[in-house]
Amino acid sequence: MLKQLNFKNKEWVTAAAYTLYFLYLVIAATLLFFSPYRQAAYEINSTGANPYNIVPFKTITNYLKASSHINNSIWITNLFGNILAFLPLGFFLPLLFKRFIGFRRTIKTVFLATTTVEGLQYVTRVGSFDVDDIILNTVGGGIGYLLFLIVYRFFQNKENKIT
Numbered sequence: 001m002l003k004q005l006n007f008k009n010k011e012w013v014t015a016a017a018y019t020l021y022f023l024y025l026v027i028a029a030t031l032l033f034f035s036p037y038r039q040a041a042y043e044i045n046s047t048g049a050n051p052y053n054i055v056p057f058k059t060i061t062n063y064l065k066a067s068s069h070i071n072n073s074i075w076i077t078n079l080f081g082n083i084l085a086f087l088p089l090g091f092f093l094p095l096l097f098k099r100f101i102g103f104r105r106t107i108k109t110v111f112l113a114t115t116t117v118e119g120l121q122y123v124t125r126v127g128s129f130d131v132d133d134i135i136l137n138t139v140g141g142g143i144g145y146l147l148f149l150i151v152y153r154f155f156q157n158k159e160n161k162i163t
Contacts, residue, residue: 002095021092028085032117033126052122052129059132082136083143086110090144095152103145110141 002014053059063075089110093100100106114137121127 017092017096021088021096024088024092028088032085032121033124054129054131056131056135059130060136079136082133083140085140086114086137087140087144087147089113090141090146091148091151092144094145094148103142106145107138107142110144111138114138114141 002010002017060079063070063079067075090106093106093109094102100109111134114134117137118127118129118131118133122129
């Protein structure tokens with residue numbers, strides 16, 4: 001979508017956007033599969049049953065119910081961290097790739113990406129499969145898409161004022 005807009009230093013902005021997208025993918029893969037937390041989860045999961053949750057909103061509800069009894073950083077990190085983790089994907093896909101300009105296509109892709117991540121975490125035992133993570137990640141992708149729309153319309157309006 002960047003290609004359709006006209007603004008100063010377009011080549012630099014486009015290069016920076018692709019660089020940030022690539023960096024996001026590397027950081028996300030590292031955090032989702034290779035971080036110390038994931039390695040600790042592997043140690044726990046490799047000795048016993050691999051945990052999973054296929055009941056929608058079960059983990060979210062449990063965190064909210066226990067929010068007054070557990071450390072706030074635990075449930076806040078889990079709930080909002082899952083939203084933030086895929087927010088950039090919802091932003092960068094339509095920004096950089098024309099075929100993702102539609103909300104549905106972007107959300108489907110974010111949903112498939114996060115389902116793949118959850119499945120790989122389960123199979124590799126560096127995490128657990130949780131349908132609530134898929135829900136929260138997809139919501140994050142949707143928020144990212146909405147941010148993209150705001151930025152895109154801002155630049156579109158600026159462009160219209162110039163001409």
